[in-house]
Amino acid sequence: MSSLPRVSVGLLGLGTVGAEVLRLLADEAHIAERAGVRIVPVKAAVAHPDKTRDDVPRVPLTGNPREVVESPEIDVVVELIGGIEPARSLVLRALELRKPVVTANKQLLAEHGPELFERANASGVDLRFEGSVGGGIPLVRSIRESLAAARIHSITGILNGTTNYMLTRMAQEGWTFEDALAAAQRHGFAEADPTDDIDGHDAAAKLAILASAAFGCRVTSADVFREGIAAISPRDMAYARELEYAIKLLAIGRLRDGDVEVRVHPALIPLGHPLALVADEFNALEVEADGLGPVVLSGRGAGGPPTAVAVVGDIIDVARTRALGGHGSAEPIRMSPKRIRPIAEVILPFYLNLQVTDRPGVFAKVATVFGEEQVSIASIVQKSRGEVAEVIFVTHDAPERSVRRVLERLRGLEVVKAVNSVIRVEATL
Numbered sequence: 001m002s003s004l005p006r007v008s009v010g011l012l013g014l015g016t017v018g019a020e021v022l023r024l025l026a027d028e029a030h031i032a033e034r035a036g037v038r039i040v041p042v043k044a045a046v047a048h049p050d051k052t053r054d055d056v057p058r059v060p061l062t063g064n065p066r067e068v069v070e071s072p073e074i075d076v077v078v079e080l081i082g083g084i085e086p087a088r089s090l091v092l093r094a095l096e097l098r099k100p101v102v103t104a105n106k107q108l109l110a111e112h113g114p115e116l117f118e119r120a121n122a123s124g125v126d127l128r129f130e131g132s133v134g135g136g137i138p139l140v141r142s143i144r145e146s147l148a149a150a151r152i153h154s155i156t157g158i159l160n161g162t163t164n165y166m167l168t169r170m171a172q173e174g175w176t177f178e179d180a181l182a183a184a185q186r187h188g189f190a191e192a193d194p195t196d197d198i199d200g201h202d203a204a205a206k207l208a209i210l211a212s213a214a215f216g217c218r219v220t221s222a223d224v225f226r227e228g229i230a231a232i233s234p235r236d237m238a239y240a241r242e243l244e245y246a247i248k249l250l251a252i253g254r255l256r257d258g259d260v261e262v263r264v265h266p267a268l269i270p271l272g273h274p275l276a277l278v279a280d281e282f283n284a285l286e287v288e289a290d291g292l293g294p295v296v297l298s299g300r301g302a303g304g305p306p307t308a309v310a311v312v313g314d315i316i317d318v319a320r321t322r323a324l325g326g327h328g329s330a331e332p333i334r335m336s337p338k339r340i341r342p343i344a345e346v347i348l349p350f351y352l353n354l355q356v357t358d359r360p361g362v363f364a365k366v367a368t369v370f371g372e373e374q375v376s377i378a379s380i381v382q383k384s385r386g387e388v389a390e391v392i393f394v395t396h397d398a399p400e401r402s403v404r405r406v407l408e409r410l411r412g413l414e415v416v417k418a419v420n421s422v423i424r425v426e427a428t429l
């Protein structure tokens with residue numbers, strides 16, 4: 001092993017992911033065998049250097065992350081602090097010093113990707129980020145490398161484990177959103193402040209990263225249309241199932257007539273679709289490309305050990321390039337600008353749950369509104385009778401703008417007592 005080239009690594013952050021990265025790297029013989037390079041962690045920066053870390057392999061610690069980034073002894077910088085600052089400045093500095101960077105920081109990439117890649121390209125060094133999306137599932141590399149020859153036109157994913165766990169429990173146990181959230185927090189799947197997950201911010205950041213790679217254009221979190229799962233009710237779950245659909249929080253990227261559609265929202269998906277079968281905290285991504293057909297990758301989308309496998313895979317890759325005397329390329333894909341299609345222009349079917357007065361002539365009034373706005377109805381199911389009836393409509397493909405107009409007009413009808421829910425449908429039966 002001592003005859004192998006040696007690459008030294010500096011870590012920024014030794015938390016859930018950082019500690020697991022250090023544990024994997026501690027198996028030096030296995031890593032050297034797989035990598036053909038000796039990879040040696042030489043220093044780690046943490047916020048609290050005096051904290052006891054008995055369960056983490058020993059490495060010299062510092063409270064000053066610049067010491068790691070700027071040390072001439074360190075060849076590769078691994079950023080696992082998270083958040084924007086100081087992570088952004090540290091990564092930029094490392095790239096400026098022509099050190100390859102590996103990170104799992106989805107927020108940083110999704111908000112500041114263009115700036116980071118520009119710096120990496122200017123320095124001619126690698127910036128790797130497999131761990132930022134889908135934990136241990138090799139999504140980024142599959143899209144950038146294995147599927148490089150494919151013309152990808154669609155990516156559809158379940159990219160947030162917390163919300164998938166909650167929706168699975170709501171579907172299987174009939175739980176409310178609140179019950180499911182409390183259970184997710186008890187099991188450690190949801191943070192004390194779950195906003196990032198339930199409002200779709202986390203999935204939107206991951207979608208921005210994957211869409212950039214799949215469609216060859218820079219997509220940031222701000223480009224992604226986002227709607228969370230808080231409005232989904234156990235009744236919607238039950239009705240969807242009766243109609244042979246599951247409800248999932250989907251992250252969807254589509255290339256349509258040269259435009260890019262990027263959206264994260266709850267959606268009905270046929271029960272037989274591979275993504276409908278992805279349960280609990282698992283994640284999955286379906287990629288579709290001309291001539292390729294659907295390819296589905298799935299697995300544990302978060303957690304220290306799976307994410308560390310992705311991070312160390314990236315470290316091995318950049319260490320090999322370094323040891324061979326190369327610099328690597330920050331962004332193998334050439335990026336070209338594309339228009340982000342506004343949500344109002346997106347065309348897809350909708351599920352609408354209305355409460356209407358149960359008397360003759362009501363359906364005709366409601367149907368007239370749909371007809372005048374050119375939204376055609378695929379199916380109608382009346383769920384309850386009495387003075388007020390609950391009616392489910394599933395439309396054919398319709399521009400979102402038209403469906404919004406239908407809803408606005410329906411809300412103005414005296415016979416429509418409430419619009420209980422509006423959920424997009426992804427892939428019809």
Ligand SMILES: NC(=O)c1ccc[n+]([C@@H]2O[C@H](COP(=O)([O-])OP(=O)(O)OC[C@H]3O[C@@H](n4cnc5c(N)ncnc54)[C@H](OP(=O)(O)O)[C@@H]3O)[C@@H](O)[C@H]2O)c1
Binds near residue numbers: 307
């Ligand atoms: N956890 C996951 O399942 C997962 C999955 C995929 C991606 N990620 C991403 O991986 C990254 C790390 O996540 P994590 O869960 O490992 O975070 P974490 O457990 O909160 O750990 C953060 C680490 O950064 C250190 N730190 C914080 N501020 C610092 C500063 N100013 N200077 C130096 N060190 C600092 C902390 O030091 P102390 O230990 O002294 O507090 C800690 O070791 C994030 O970008 C996250 O989004 C996480």
